[in-house]
Amino acid sequence: MMHKSQLQVEAIHNGTVIDHIPAGQGIKILRLFGLLHTKAKITVGLNLPSVALGSKDIIKVENVRLTSSQANQLALFAPDATVNLIEDFGVVEKLQLQLPERIEGIFSCPNSNCISHNEPVSSKFKVRAIKGQVRFRCSYCEKSFHQDFMTF
Known part of the structure; x- marks a missing residue:
């Protein structure tokens, strides 16, 4: 017990x-x-x-x-x-944790058509919190993704 x-x-x-x-x-x-x-x-x-x-x-x-x-x-x-x-x-x-404004080179863009998959560039995302949910906006294709779709 x-x-x-x-x-x-x-x-x-x-x-x-x-x-x-x-x-x-x-x-x-x-x-x-x-x-x-x-x-x-x-x-x-x-x-x-x-x-x-x-x-x-x-x-x-x-x-x-x-x-x-x-x-x-x-x-x-x-x-x-x-x-x-x-x-x-x-x-x-x-x-104390603070959400970074940008991240680079950590995740792959979930958009398979994003230029970051075909060019020798490091992935870049703007990060923001919307209604308590973390969102990532790709600096190349400009699509926004929920944290659950981000992969390493």
């Missing part, structure tokens, strides 16, 4: 904890930061109970510190996530 004070996901000594990720977005975030191909110790909790969200994902990465710029990229999939930097099992800094 689990007591309320017990952690469902193991604490880390040093590193980064990304909490309050909407359920189902954790895997996308692991891909975004290339964490699936790292040797860092990673603890992932998917569909954990959350008072605020109903259910949530959480990612703990041992000995990796996200920068503010990296944390802001999290806002693309989890605008209300919290990013805590951990030292000696304690939070030493909380990074």
Whole structure:
């Protein structure tokens, strides 16, 4: 039997904890930061109970510190996530997320007719939030896409 004070996901000594990720977005975030191909110790909790969200994902990465710029990229999939930097099992800094205005070279344009697929150019998107939903507008074809259609 689990007591309320017990952690469902193991604490880390040093590193980064990304909490309050909407359920189902954790895997996308692991891909975004290339964490699936790292040797860092990673603890992932998917569909954990959350008072605020109903259910949530959480990612703990041992000995990796996200920068503010990296944390802001999290806002693309989890605008209300919290990013805590951990030292000696304690939070030493909380990074505030801000949705970046532009992103480059991270996603492929979902429009198969976009020039970015046939030319040696880096993908570029303007980013904005509309009614709580993150939207991406391709700088080349100018089509707008919901976050669920964006691929790496």
